[in-house]
Amino acid sequence: MGNRPTIMGYVRPDGKVGIRNHVLVMSTVICSSVVARRIAEQVNGAVAIENPFGCGQLEPDLQVTKRTLVGMAKNPNVGAVLVVGLGCEQIQADEVADEVAKTGKPVERIVIQDVNGGTPAAIERGVTLLRRMAEETLAQRPTEVDVSSLVMGVECGGSDATSGLASNPVVGYVSDKLIDLGGTVILSETPEMIGAEEILAKRAASKEVADRIYEVVGKWVRLAASYNVDLVGTQPSPGNIAGGISTIEEKSLGAIIKGGSRTIQGVLDYAEEVKGRGLFIMDTPGYDIMSVVGMVAGGATLVIFTTGRGTPTGNPIAPVIKVTANPYTYNKMKENIDFDASTVVRGVETVEQAGERLFNLMLEVARGRQTKAELLGFREFVIHKIIPSF
Amino acid sequence: MQNTQSLFNVRDAILLNPSDNVAIALRDLKAGETVKLSIGSSTVVIRLLSDIPFGHKFAVRDIPMCGFVVKYGHVIGRAKRDIKAGEHVHVHNVESLTSVHSTCKG
Numbered sequence: 011m012g013n014r015p016t017i018m019g020y021v022r023p024d025g026k027v028g029i030r031n032h033v034l035v036m037s038t039v040i041c042s043s044v045v046a047r048r049i050a051e052q053v054n055g056a057v058a059i060e061n062p063f064g065c066g067q068l069e070p071d072l073q074v075t076k077r078t079l080v081g082m083a084k085n086p087n088v089g090a091v092l093v094v095g096l097g098c099e100q101i102q103a104d105e106v107a108d109e110v111a112k113t114g115k116p117v118e119r120i121v122i123q124d125v126n127g128g129t130p131a132a133i134e135r136g137v138t139l140l141r142r143m144a145e146e147t148l149a150q151r152p153t154e155v156d157v158s159s160l161v162m163g164v165e166c167g168g169s170d171a172t173s174g175l176a177s178n179p180v181v182g183y184v185s186d187k188l189i190d191l192g193g194t195v196i197l198s199e200t201p202e203m204i205g206a207e208e209i210l211a212k213r214a215a216s217k218e219v220a221d222r223i224y225e226v227v228g229k230w231v232r233l234a235a236s237y238n239v240d241l242v243g244t245q246p247s248p249g250n251i252a253g254g255i256s257t258i259e260e261k262s263l264g265a266i267i268k269g270g271s272r273t274i275q276g277v278l279d280y281a282e283e284v285k286g287r288g289l290f291i292m293d294t295p296g297y298d299i300m301s302v303v304g305m306v307a308g309g310a311t312l313v314i315f316t317t318g319r320g321t322p323t324g325n326p327i328a329p330v331i332k333v334t335a336n337p338y339t340y341n342k343m344k345e346n347i348d349f350d351a352s353t354v355v356r357g358v359e360t361v362e363q364a365g366e367r368l369f370n371l372m373l374e375v376a377r378g379r380q381t382k383a384e385l386l387g388f389r390e391f392v393i394h395k396i397i398p399s400f
Numbered sequence: 401m402q403n404t405q406s407l408f409n410v411r412d413a414i415l416l417n418p419s420d421n422v423a424i425a426l427r428d429l430k431a432g433e434t435v436k437l438s439i440g441s442s443t444v445v446i447r448l449l450s451d452i453p454f455g456h457k458f459a460v461r462d463i464p465m466c467g468f469v470v471k472y473g474h475v476i477g478r479a480k481r482d483i484k485a486g487e488h489v490h491v492h493n494v495e496s497l498t499s500v501h502s503t504c505k506g
Contacts, residue, residue, distance in 0.1 A: 171455040175424055179416055179472070205498060209474050242498065254424070254456035256469075256489070257496035260476035267472050357411025357426050360438075 014191065017376035019155035020089065023114025027159035028086030029311050029376045031152070032057050032327045033144045035092045035136070036083055038106055039064030039099035042122055045129050046094040049136035053144050059326050059391055063399070064101040071397040076101055078281040078393045081307030083110040083117075087327045089147035090116040092140045094132075097123030116143050152378065158192030160376055161284060163305030163313040163328075164268040165198065167298030170318025171253040174264020176335035176354035176361070177316035183365025184314065184372060185270030185289070194287050196278070196310055197269030198294040198301045201230045204241055205258030206266055210291070214274045222277040226293040268316060280394045281307035299323055299390045302330065312376060314368070322346040323390045324383030329375050332382060333368065346382050348375075413452075415439055415460065417473035422457040422489050424471075429458075450488035457489040466504035469494050478504050 019027035036059045037046035043060035050058035059082055063075045079101065083091045091110050095103030107119040118139040125132045164181055166173055185195045203210060207227045214220035234241045245258040255261045275288040281304045284290050292308055294301040298321070302313055306328045313330045315323075320343040324330045334340050337352035349368055353359035359367075375381055412435045413423045423437055429452040437444050437460060444460065452458045457471065463483040468475045477494040480503045487493070495503060 175414075175416075175455060205496065206474075208497075243500075251491055254453065254490070256457070256491050256494045257477040258498060259474070259496055260471060263472045263474055263476060271473070354414070355426060357414065361416065 015157040015373050016154045017157055017160060017373060018152035018378050019159060019376075020086065020150060020152050021155065022086045022089075024086075024112075026086035026113070026309070027155050027311070028088070029152075029160070029378075030087040030327065030329065031089045031147060031150055032087055033090050033092075033140065033147050034059060034083060034088045034327065035094060035140060036079060036106070037061050037064075038079065038093060038095040038101045038103050041065070041096040041099065042094045045122060045132050045136065046092075048133050049092065049094065049140055052133075052137045053140045055144055055148050056140055057326050057389065061101070061393070063393060063395070065099045066399040067100060068397045068400055071395060072100055074280055074396055075393050076106070077279075078303065078307045080106055080109045081281045081283060081309070082303075082327060084113050084283070085306060085309060085311065085327055087311050088115070089150060090143040091118070092136060092143065093117065093119040094136060095119065095121045097121045116147065118143060156192075157188070157373065157376070158287070160188060160312060161194040161196065161310045162188055162372070163196045163198065163302060163310035164315075165298055165302050165305070165313055165330075166265060166268060166316040167323070168317045168319035168321045169265070170336055172335035172352070172355050173316055173318045174255070174261070174267070176364070177318075177333045177351045178264060178268040179361045180335070180351045180354060180364045180368055181268040181314050181316055181333060182270040183361055184369045185268065186272055187365070187369050188372075189270065189272045189288055192287055194284060194309075195269060195272075195289050196284060196292050196305045196308060197266060197289065198292040198305055199265065199296040199298075200226050200291075200293045201234075201241065201296045202265040203227050203262055203291075204231060205245065206262035209259070209263065210266065210274060213271070215276070219274055219276055223274070223291065226277055226291075229293075268314075278308055280304045284309045295394055297392075299392050300394050302328075303391055304394060312372065314372065316351075317347070320346065322383065322386065322388050324381070324386075324388035326389040326391055329381045330383045330388075331368075331372060331375055346386070348382050411436075411438075413437055413458070416471060419470060419473050421459060421461055421463055421468075421470050423460050425452040425454055425456055425458065428453050446486050449484055449486040452488055459483045459485050459487050459489050461485050463489075478502075480504075
């Protein structure tokens with residue numbers, strides 16, 4: 011591998027590389043969520059994902075939920091999975107478990123209505139199944155793997171003037187560098203691309219990809235318009251203008267710059283599995299946690315998240331690296347923020363210098379260093395909904 | 401953004417991409433101040449013609465009416481009138497390419 015950077019990876023049976031080795035318990039419906047949580051609590055090193063939906067959903071919306079659950083479980087940061095169902099729900103435990111099993115990783119299932127003895131018996135059985143899987147899975151050790159197997163999601167939340175000025179350009183430097191080394195980056199939050207469609211379309215790998223960019227951005231504009239909300243004419247907001255942003259293009263660029271400047275290889279649906287290398291756009295809401303979950307379900311094994319005001323959030327299975335360029339936020343929220351990019355705002359470092367420093371931190375995290383959100387146990391999980399529940 | 405003048409600033413302004421024709425103030429700058437700016441490996445000195453608040457933009461070279469305003473290496477809008485180097489670049493002299501009442505599309 012010569013002088014190429016390496017990470018410490020868990021190479022899964024399907025060839026994908028994780029940088030964490032989680033033992034996951036997942037509920038298929040909210041009705042089995044407490045059982046899933048209690049099973050996870052009794053096995054050291056286990057993490058629970060609680061599905062708030064799984065029933066009362068129309069088919070297209072159901073597909074999004076199912077794709078998200080299966081994607082989280084298939085993510086190579088997960089070493090083994092226990093699926094917990096109730097029995098009568100729309101998303102059946104067998105269906106999820108069979109799909110995840112295609113990756114070759116160990117998968118078990120329990121269905122509460124099939125167990126004699128109700129939830130106490132289901133929890134007991136679940137703990138035994140999970141404990142056995144954890145014994146094997148947690149014994150695995152990571153190996154040196156080339157950096158190109160990394161899939162990085164980029165996100166922003168609680169933005170302020172320093173986000174577009176420094177933290178997003180610094181993350182953009184890391185995105186470009188990872189892509190140039192053969193890695194993969196996912197840029198999401200479609201509503202924040204409004205006004206920058208043309209800039210993105212010009213960077214598309216093909217006309218089909220360019221058309222898809224216009225299509226997904228236009229869809230959000232029309233959806234808002236159907237509720238009498240104008241997403242274009244109202245931007246930039248008065249607060250943005252006071253902060254120095256003059257046009258909608260400038261505002262959107264301040265957000266999309268975190269994905270860097272390379273060719274856009276494709277546009278993914280929410281939680282769709284990323285196939286191939288380079289830069290991809292995922293069509294997600296701008297709601298940060300929903301967007302992070304979509305990217306991780308799509309295969310991101312690591313997320314870099316910029317913030318201006320400061321936010322503590324993480325993800326159940328992927329490390330989330332928090333970056334701020336606001337010196338006041340960094341000082342106040344050091345306990346939650348992994349990287350200080352305020353050096354750029356203060357003129358102490360250039361974007362490139364801070365970018366190199368962040369790239370090195372990203373490598374450390376991909377070699378096992380825990381992020382603040384991981385250490386403090388922040389594991390927010392929410393799924394995008396495209397149709398109200400019925 | 402709170403008062404950034406309490407912090408030690410090494411530089412007054414930043415150019416985010418070498419091809420940009422606007423720079424961003426890293427503190428509240430005053431008309432008449434001269435600002436040193438690194439563009440790639442060279443340094444230029446610009447005398448400010450207007451007050452530039454923190455986070456706001458000023459032109460690093462003259463931008464003709466209807467010329468592109470470039471930040472992040474990308475076009476962020478069009479000049480609604482001639483803009484001189486050192487002048488504040490904002491909603492009063494820049495329009496979006498999506499602008500309905502365009503000065504330039506006429």
